[in-house]
Structures are given as structure tokens and as C-alpha cells.
Amino acid sequence: KNQVEQSPQSLIILEGKNCTLQCNYTVSPFSNLRWYKQDTGRGPVSLTIMTFSENTKSNGRYTATLDADTKQSSLHITASQLSDSASYICVVSEGTYKYIFGTGTRLKVLA
Amino acid sequence: EAGVAQSPRYKIIEKRQSVAFWCNPISGHATLYWYQQILGQGPKLLIQFQNNGVVDDSQLPKDRFSAERLKGVDSTLKIQPAKLEDSAVYLCASSLGIGADVNEAFFGQGTRLTVV
Numbered sequence: 001k002n003q004v005e006q007s008p009q010s011l012i013i014l015e016g017k018n019c020t021l022q023c024n025y026t027v028s029p030f031s032n033l034r035w036y037k038q039d040t041g042r043g044p045v046s047l048t049i050m051t052f053s054e055n056t057k058s059n060g061r062y063t064a065t066l067d068a069d070t071k072q073s074s075l076h077i078t079a080s081q082l083s084d085s086a087s088y089i090c091v092v093s094e095g096t097y098k099y100i101f102g103t104g105t106r107l108k109v110l111a
Numbered sequence: 112e113a114g115v116a117q118s119p120r121y122k123i124i125e126k127r128q129s130v131a132f133w134c135n136p137i138s139g140h141a142t143l144y145w146y147q148q149i150l151g152q153g154p155k156l157l158i159q160f161q162n163n164g165v166v167d168d169s170q171l172p173k174d175r176f177s178a179e180r181l182k183g184v185d186s187t188l189k190i191q192p193a194k195l196e197d198s199a200v201y202l203c204a205s206s207l208g209i210g211a212d213v214n215e216a217f218f219g220q221g222t223r224l225t226v227v
Binding site: 031042044045049089098101102104 | 221
């Protein structure tokens with residue numbers, strides 16, 4: 001069964017600290033992996049996308065990694081800001097058009 | 112570039128009533144998706160259109176949910192009759208097309224439905 005699992009379920013950190021979110025998947029055939037940020041009351045917004053051959057992708061303070069052999073991805077947030085408080089969702093594309101969503105990690109950044 | 116537009120933003124109805132949601136995708140996007148997101152969970156695909164044809168509706172509860180995209184542009188999602196467990200955010204998304212390099216989905220803000 002195609003699944004995307006994320007950990008931790010929720011995380012609280014202090015402003016300025018770094019954090020890493022994890023995503024494990026069992027999706028086949030694998031097309032690409034995206035990390036989305038979803039602010040409360042808003043739709044998800046894409047942060048990064050990685051294909052099978054890419055193992056790292058950065059978008060400002062966000063850096064995503066992908067290990068296609070172990071089917072794991074991580075999202076590292078550097079020097080967190082209050083505005084980083086959101087849910088972060090890992091999404092794996094099965095084939096060319098089907099998305100498998102993880103349940104997300106809810107991040108809270110405190111001042 | 113305008114984003115994906117959805118309306119209404121919020122809706123409260125009693126169980127067994129009917130409700131409809133509207134979505135206008137990004138101009139030129141051929142693929143349109145409707146997702147249901149229950150609180151604390153990731154989005155679950157209800158139906159996917161490619162132009163005005165259905166690509167995937169395997170998780171759509173067809174006894175009560177229906178969706179159409181008659182002219183291949185905007186779309187409506189209807190629930191009739193609603194149940195308490197339908198309380199969720201209904202997200203609409205669109206992408207240029209189907210294919211690894213054009214399938215990035217852009218999401219609307221969603222419609223939050225509360226069934227009481």
C-alpha cells in the first residue's frame with residue numbers, strides 16, 4: 001500500500017533554533033517528492049520539489065533532502081522565525097499524476 | 112498571476128442538508144483536484160479532472176458527493192445529503208497538466224464546512 005509517514009506529529013521550538021522534519025514513504029512508482037507549507041486556514045504552498053536523481057534542494061532557510069534508496073526525506077529549517085509556525089506536509093507523486101499526502105508535522109515557533 | 116479561487120470560505124449547515132462549493136483554477140491549468148482535509152490530517156483526494164474528464168474519483172463517496180467541470184474550467188463540488196463526518200476543509204487545486212514536470216498543484220484557500 002502506498003503510504004507517506006511523517007514525524008514528529010508536532011514540534012515546538014524557540015525562535016532562532018533549527019529543526020528537522022522527517023518523511024518516510026512507500027510509494028511506487030515514485031515520480032517526485034514535494035514539501036508543502038500550510039498556514040492555518042490556508043491552502044498548502046509548495047516549498048521544494050525533488051525528483052529521483054536529486055538528493056538536496058534549498059529554498060531560502062528551507063533545505064530538503066531525499067534518499068531514494070531508503071525512501072526517506074527530511075526538511076531542515078534554519079534559524080526559525082515565528083512565521084514558520086505552520087503544518088509541513090510531505091507529498092509523494094505516484095506515477096505521473098497521483099499524489100500521496102502525509103499527515104503533516106505541526107510546527108510551532110515560540111518567541 | 113491570480114491563484115485558485117474558492118467560495119464560500121466558510122459554510123455551516125445542518126445534517127441532511129445540501130451544500131455546494133465552487134472553484135476557479137489558475138488560468139490555463141488543465142488539471143483540477145478536489146481534496147477533503149479533516150482536522151489534523153493531510154488532504155485526501157476526492158476527484159481529479161483533466162479538462163472536463165474525470166481522471167480519478169476512486170475515493171469520492173458517490174452516494175452523496177458529486178462534482179462537475181462542464182466547460183473544463185471552473186468546477187463545483189456538491190454534497191447531498193451532508194453527514195456530520197463531512198465536516199472538513201475542502202481544498203481545490205489545479206496544475207498545468209499531468210506529467211512529472213507539470214503536475215505541481217497550486218491550492219486555493221479552501222472552504223471550511225461545519226455540519227451540525
